[in-house]
Amino acid sequence: MNFFVTGIDTDSGKTLASAILCEFLQADYWKPIQAGLPRDTDTVESLISNSKTFFHPEHYLLKMPASPHASAKAEGKTLNISDVKVPITDNHLIIEGAGGCLVPINDQDFVIDLAATFNCSVILVADLYLGSINHTLLTANLLQQKKLNVKGIVFNGQPNPESESIILHHTKFKKLLHILPEKTINQHTVKKYVGDLKINWAD
Ligand SMILES: Nc1ncnc2c1ncn2[C@@H]1O[C@H](COP(=O)(O)OP(=O)(O)OP(=O)(O)O)[C@@H](O)[C@H]1O
Numbered sequence: 068m069n070f071f072v073t074g075i076d077t078d079s080g081k082t083l084a085s086a087i088l089c090e091f092l093q094a095d096y097w098k099p100i101q102a103g104l105p106r107d108t109d110t111v112e113s114l115i116s117n118s119k120t121f122f123h124p125e126h127y128l129l130k131m132p133a134s135p136h137a138s139a140k141a142e143g144k145t146l147n148i149s150d151v152k153v154p155i156t157d158n159h160l161i162i163e164g165a166g167g168c169l170v171p172i173n174d175q176d177f178v179i180d181l182a183a184t185f186n187c188s189v190i191l192v193a194d195l196y197l198g199s200i201n202h203t204l205l206t207a208n209l210l211q212q213k214k215l216n217v218k219g220i221v222f223n224g225q226p227n228p229e230s231e232s233i234i235l236h237h238t239k240f241k242k243l244l245h246i247l248p249e250k251t252i253n254q255h256t257v258k259k260y261v262g263d264l265k266i267n268w269a270d
């Protein structure tokens with residue numbers, strides 16, 4: 068099964084959540100469009116400890132840490148969504164987006180279009196800053212409008228029960244995990260969350 072990890076914004080915790088998902092499912096990992104270094108693929112590789120996960124190379128690897136459409140322009144390229152082919156694997160595949168859902172790939176397409184193209188179930192990562200209720204509900208509306216199947220939501224950051232409960236009330240998303248603010252992020256941190264994810268994962 069293919070899962071598309073999106074977030075309510077850039078830096079929401081998608082890469083960390085992806086590492087936890089890969090470790091839990093022993094899934095393969097793929098970041099089709101990387102804009103800026105370090106590569107999220109290297110980060111996930113450093114955070115997991117199972118030996119089954121395979122790391123598929125990015126289709127587009129762009130240097131500038133910016134919106135992919137702009138990073139591409141800076142390198143004199145135009146990204147073409149129909150050129151991006153999902154890797155062939157028998158394993159589960161965790162696909163990580165770039166930034167939030169409506170981050171442009173070019174003048175027509177957005178990051179979230181990859182989720183439908185690759186027939187994915189979506190996992191939404193929502194960090195809990197002031198303003199995140201609005202960003203999360205806007206993202207949820209978009210996912211619903213696009214008729215994407217949503218596996219569930221991962222909260223990240225300082226717990227905020229009022230934010231979480233109103234988000235769950237309106238979206239009806241399943242809460243898969245809450246990642247707390249961590250002083251250090253390493254393989255041990257990732258393993259710690261696998262148990263929590265296991266409890267909530269089953270349908
Ligand atoms: N719960 C947490 N505790 C401590 N640090 C965190 C936590 N979640 C994320 N971070 C840190 O915040 C930064 C952004 O997180 P991350 O790279 O996972 O975001 P992202 O959504 O993948 O961003 P991008 O859009 O660039 O792919 C990283 O340095 C990460 O280690």
Ligand SMILES: C[C@H](N)[C@H](N)CCCCCC(=O)O
Pocket residue numbers: 077078101102103131132133134135165166167170
């Ligand atoms: C550079 C960053 N870490 C991501 N790779 C790309 C984020 C693009 C965000 C664009 C935007 O929403 O304004």
Ligand SMILES: [Mg+2]
Pocket residue numbers: 081082107163
């Ligand atoms: Mg990332």
